[in-house]
Amino acid sequence: DGEGLGRLLAAGRIARVTGSYIGRNKEFARRYLGGGVEVELVPQGTLAERLRAGGCGIPAFYTPAGVGTLVAEGGLPWRYGPDGEVVKASPAKETRFFDGREHILESGITTDFALVRAARGDRHGNLVFHRAARNFNPLAAMAGRVTVAEVEELVEPGELDPDTVHVPGVFVQRVVPLSPAQAADKRVENRTVRG
Incomplete structure (x- = not known):
């Protein structure tokens, strides 16, 4: 709280976060649960690969990480309303089989x-x-x-x-x-x- 990106968060300058871990920032938790910030949680390895792909100009890739979970099926709460209801949830992701194993499509991040x-x-x-x-x-x-x-x-x-x-x-x-x-x-x- 009050350090680094926490300063931007406290000032209301962060509207959306994509990450694998949100930490123990009480202001972040308050804003997320109160509908003040949208959060997309991503498996850590997938987050790293999404950043790498974006930096290399690769628009998307397939990965087995997240298959069979809400990451693939959709429904993870991205944004809550002030009353605590989910107002925006993650969408289902495109899937495809490679060598008999299911993979989900993830987009690169820039x-x-x-x-x-x-x-x-x-x-x-x-x-x-x-x-x-x-x-x-x-x-x-x-x-x-x-x-x-x-x-x-x-x-x-x-x-x-x-x-x-x-x-x-x-x-x-x-x-x-x-x-x-x-x-x-x-x-x-x-x-x-x-x-």
């Missing part, structure tokens, strides 16, 4: 803007991500028509080993270097420590 955060980058937009940040940041960067990259460490062009670049600059339109204090500020939603 976005107006992609906001990513890289560990290192140069002013041309070549980006390097650390660890789990490589899971979705490169895919999101590719899917954005305009990609804005926050960079924890800005280096000069040519300093990045080309074999370590996870997103080439052709996918990035804006680079925002972070101060050391901003780079150190990394929110963890749920910290678990074992003793």
